[in-house]
Amino acid sequence: MAGHPDAAEMRERYARMTEGRRAEMLEGLVMMTGLYMAISPWVIHFHQGNTNLTVNNLILGIALAAIGLGLAMVPERAMGLGWLLVPLGIWMIISPWVVSAGHGERAGVVINNVVIGAVATALGLAIMAMMGKRREGRRTRTATAMR
Incomplete structure (x- = not known):
């Protein structure tokens, strides 16, 4: 198999496919974080005391879940x-x-939002890091193909 003319191309294609899948595995975490953010006012029971924060968490949770869905679909x-x-x-x-x-x-509300925010920030940084690696890989492949 090592002597097959398409072996190098197949290895490169497999590496590209598995590299992209690692980045896409974050989609579920992003969606779950968004859904939890949306329902957290009712889980932590602060929906009655502070409607502004309830609406804030609901809207941002839906937005985060939509980004996760986008990551899954396209x-x-x-x-x-x-x-x-x-x-x-x-x-x-x-x-x-x-x-x-x-x-x-209350301390529970603050801790809830701080933890959700930290998770969302960490996921965003992980996605950005994977995007950078993907771009670097594309540049390397383009430079190799031009030679």
Whole structure:
């Protein structure tokens, strides 16, 4: 098999396929994080006390789940949206203080949003890192093909 003329091309194609799949495995984590973010006001039971924070978590959770769905459906195009997870995550971390505007949130609400925000930020950074590796791999393949 090593002497087959297409062996190198097949190895390269297999490497590209498995590399892309690692990046796409994050899609489920992004979707689950978004869905949890959307339902967290009812899980942590702060939906009655602070409707602004409830709406904030619901809208951002749906947006995050939509990005995860995009990653699952069209990963080539949606990969570019991975950077959005970083500002969304940072907003989730600071939102209990900004949105509540001095209402004084319970520790559980703050911890919930900080953890969700940290997870979303970490996922965004992981997707961005994988995008960088994918671009670098494309540049290398293009340079090799031009020779």
